Amino acid sequence: MTSFAVVITSYNYRDFVGTAIDSALAQTRVPMQVIVVDDGSTDGTPAHLRERYGSDPRVTLLCGENGGQLVAFQRGVAQARADVVCFLDADDRWEPYYLACLGELYDASRDVDFVFSDMQLFGDEQRWMGYAAQSRDLGFTAISTYMLMHWYGAPTSALSMRALWARRTLELPAELSQTWRLSADNCLVFGASVLGAHKYYLRTGAVHYRVHGNNGWWGRQTAATKYLNRFRSRCLIEIYARSIGLDERCLESVKHEFRTKPDPSWREARHYAKLARLRRGSWLRNQQRAASILWSAIRPRRRAAGTQPNTN
Structure with a gap:
């Protein structure tokens, strides 16, 4: 104990x-x-x-x-x-x-x-x-x-x-x-x-x-x-x-740090998406990384909410 x-x-x-x-x-x-x-x-x-x-x-x-x-x-x-x-x-x-x-x-x-x-x-x-x-x-x-x-x-x-x-x-x-x-x-x-x-x-x-x-x-x-x-x-x-020995190269691991959060809030997802955009390199690639972070937070909530079947 x-x-x-x-x-x-x-x-x-x-x-x-x-x-x-x-x-x-x-x-x-x-x-x-x-x-x-x-x-x-x-x-x-x-x-x-x-x-x-x-x-x-x-x-x-x-x-x-x-x-x-x-x-x-x-x-x-x-x-x-x-x-x-x-x-x-x-x-x-x-x-x-x-x-x-x-x-x-x-x-x-x-x-x-x-x-x-x-x-x-x-x-x-x-x-x-x-x-x-x-x-x-x-x-x-x-x-x-x-x-x-x-x-x-x-x-x-x-x-x-x-x-x-x-x-x-x-x-x-x-x-x-x-x-x-x-x-x-x-x-x-x-x-x-x-x-x-x-x-x-x-x-x-x-x-x-x-x-x-x-x-x-x-x-x-x-x-x-x-x-x-x-x-x-x-x-x-x-x-x-x-x-x-931590410096800006840590941005390479932003997505990995985000994945350590079992149930991240939408606020946290936006926070890490911002970090992903700060990474040096391809602007398009950074945008894709940011989008994947946001989607990983949205997807479980969509699945939990479910959809009602259309009976019309």
């Missing part, structure tokens, strides 16, 4: 962190480890954590100097001994059945490396947010991510991956710790894709993402911040790509 380590990172979230920890401890599928990394908080969080959880053998407390979110992830994952690492922000929480949902998938699908879920926003904003309306096996996503920066993931609290992949994605140059003091979930999402993880989107309805202050970033981006975020992400993707 798959074992789980939960890594909770916190910075000046004394008022919230206890709720996050308690939601991890209350899981019906009990985690092997709950690792809480306090990233140099100045609001009394370390003392609060020691008082409340210092004698709890289920909780490992790591309180140190402020290094930013990437460093906090690295410190937490270094302590993980379980099969799968799940990440949880200190201001979010899970329903008690979250790890049970993940465990059922990880147990049954040993080839799946990375699972992310939908989220229910609460606090200053209330709505559902997810990658798709239904769970979906996304197969491999390296080419799509490298060429088009497609983000196959979710914010931190809805991310999980096998421990080997967590360690691989966080093997980054020390100087990047300053670049990714915030939004280091990009390292987990982009890194796992480019390095070749098999990804799965699992709709659980069990992750609650708290919107407060300035953390509802998607509605507050300016043109400058959008540019800087994309620029930093492009540079990050290139670091992962160089580490495995």
